[in-house]
Amino acid sequence: MNTHIHALESPSEAAPPPETAPEAANFALPASRRTALIRHVREHGQATVLELCQRFQVSPDTIRRDLELLSRRGLLSRTHGGAVAAEPLVGADAPFTARLNANHEAKARIARAAARLIASGETLVINGGSTTLAFARELGSVSGLTVVTNNLSLPAILAPGAVRDVYLLGGQVRTESQVTLGPVAFAGTGSIHADTAVIGVGGISPAGLSTTLLAEASMIAAMMAASRRAIVLADASKFDHNAFAHIAPLGPRHTLISDKPPPPELAQALSDAGAEVIIATGREE
Numbered sequence: 001m002n003t004h005i006h007a008l009e010s011p012s013e014a015a016p017p018p019e020t021a022p023e024a025a026n027f028a029l030p031a032s033r034r035t036a037l038i039r040h041v042r043e044h045g046q047a048t049v050l051e052l053c054q055r056f057q058v059s060p061d062t063i064r065r066d067l068e069l070l071s072r073r074g075l076l077s078r079t080h081g082g083a084v085a086a087e088p089l090v091g092a093d094a095p096f097t098a099r100l101n102a103n104h105e106a107k108a109r110i111a112r113a114a115a116r117l118i119a120s121g122e123t124l125v126i127n128g129g130s131t132t133l134a135f136a137r138e139l140g141s142v143s144g145l146t147v148v149t150n151n152l153s154l155p156a157i158l159a160p161g162a163v164r165d166v167y168l169l170g171g172q173v174r175t176e177s178q179v180t181l182g183p184v185a186f187a188g189t190g191s192i193h194a195d196t197a198v199i200g201v202g203g204i205s206p207a208g209l210s211t212t213l214l215a216e217a218s219m220i221a222a223m224m225a226a227s228r229r230a231i232v233l234a235d236a237s238k239f240d241h242n243a244f245a246h247i248a249p250l251g252p253r254h255t256l257i258s259d260k261p262p263p264p265e266l267a268q269a270l271s272d273a274g275a276e277v278i279i280a281t282g283r284e285e
Helices: 030-044 049-056 060-072 096-101 104-115 130-137 214-225 264-273
Strands: 005-008 046-048 076-079 082-085 123-126 145-149 163-168 172-174 179-181 194-200 203-205 208-211 227-233 245-248 254-258 276-280
Touching (some): 030 060, 030 076, 130 194, 130 227, 179 214, 208 214, 214 245
Parallel strands (some): 123 194
């Protein structure tokens, strides 16, 4: 089966105002400044110490200390005179606040495209992650959904009119990523069945889907097995990366939604597997 690639475009939106340098007070707290610094480097690909000093209105020594710390944590790569965006982590979870900020616009386009594939009355299984959280915010146009999730942040942001029932899966609570890890089941019941699994992943390659934790990989695989189809949400930074724990091979029940077309080898693997690919371009329909 050949892969069908569709470009789904979001309705036009007002252009954002030009970016201005933030006030120094906004980044007085190191954690806030470093989160914004990570986002800036990832959005622009690279940044110099001088550029970051001007943007965050702090001294070169402060920026250098921030860059050294973030480099040691694997959140960016230190270079002479600045930093570049790091390769996506393949062995450990990035802080959830950093993942929320990374590739924000791409995730928003992916989320809108995914939400348009959901019909009223469906039962959804949604895993943890920043892109699936963005997806949940876009479900206001449907109704009567049953949602099963391990994403602790998700129930609070669902539109009240969109959902009939929400079920939170139990297990170990990982506060740093705001998820639970455990069986895809509920006490006193048998296995569950869903129409659609909406899945965020740590990597997608010809070898399949992957994530950073073994327990999470098992849980995501069970979510997908319990569903008729799986919608995989992955921005282009996840392409051709194999995270630590393998989830599943690519398959015909998979629909990948991304912000850019996959590279040739991955595109061929998706085609060979019979998967569908949807590109969310963000331009006016």
